[in-house]
Amino acid sequence: MPQAVPPQVVADSPLAGEGGWVRPDCETLLTRFERVYAAGDCTASPPPKAGIFAEAEARVAARNFAAEIDGGPGDRFNGTGYCFLEFPGQRASALEGPFFAQPPEVRLAEPDTETFVRKQAFETERLRDWLDVGVS
Ligand SMILES: Cc1cc2nc3c(=O)[nH]c(=O)nc-3n(C[C@H](O)[C@H](O)[C@H](O)COP(=O)(O)OP(=O)(O)OC[C@H]3O[C@@H](n4cnc5c(N)ncnc54)[C@H](O)[C@@H]3O)c2cc1C
Incomplete structure (x- = not known):
């Protein structure tokens, strides 16, 4: 099976961490940059690369981003x-x-x-x- 590699555009970006993947906080999806979240296959989050996780992570990231702007409780992904x-x-x-x-x-x-x-x-x-x- 071919090895999963990060897209070049991601690996070349300042967001990339070890191995070229984005490494957000796995519960909040916040990267090391303020108000920048990452979800899905471009990340090195613990869950496997699957649509179900990309969707769930994206919902959490969107809620946290909205909470930063509008206030509110935000959210955490439980894996x-x-x-x-x-x-x-x-x-x-x-x-x-x-x-x-x-x-x-x-x-x-x-x-x-x-x-x-x-x-x-x-x-x-x-x-x-x-x-x-x-x-x-
Ligand atoms: C054959 C196959 C079967 C799968 N089956 C399942 C399954 O049954 N269940 C499941 O949960 N998951 C499954 N997956 C995994 C699932 O498809 C992925 O985990 C999911 O699509 C990841 O979503 P994402 O939004 O992170 O990335 P993607 O869906 O890959 O979306 C990334 C988007 O970024 C765009 N893009 C890329 N480069 C650039 C650029 N430079 N500029 C602008 N846009 C760019 C791409 O065109 C793409 O639209 C399967 C994957 C494959 C390949």
Whole structure:
């Protein structure tokens, strides 16, 4: 499998830390620069590089940025996430848990119909909220 490397534009920037990755505080997502946050695949945060973490980190970063401007409590990312695996027979399983734990305390549940429904709802929400696409 090819090794993950940071995008050159990130590695060349003042934001880059060791290995060329951005290394924000893993709970607040704040970088060492005032009011500059980093989330997702360009970071060397502990959770794996996955969309579910990029989304959750970005929400925390946005709330903290807004709190800096408008006041408010801000937010902290707790490292919890999941990944669905689909199985034949309209069943799915989720690999989930707290990824900040060392080692990560993730568990893979047995595939079932409830998780398949949860996976479908997850997909429908994102297609609707991000792309304005309805699913019939
Ligand atoms: C084949 C594959 C399957 C995956 N499956 C899953 C999955 O099932 N579940 C899951 O959770 N995650 C999955 N992932 C991981 C997930 O896609 C990433 O973790 C997620 O997209 C990271 O989001 P991001 O916004 O940090 O980065 P990206 O989605 O990579 O977004 C970065 C954006 O920056 C833009 N960009 C790059 N350079 C520049 C530049 N110089 N100037 C301006 N813009 C620039 C890019 O065009 C891109 O739009 C998968 C990834 C791959 C490749």
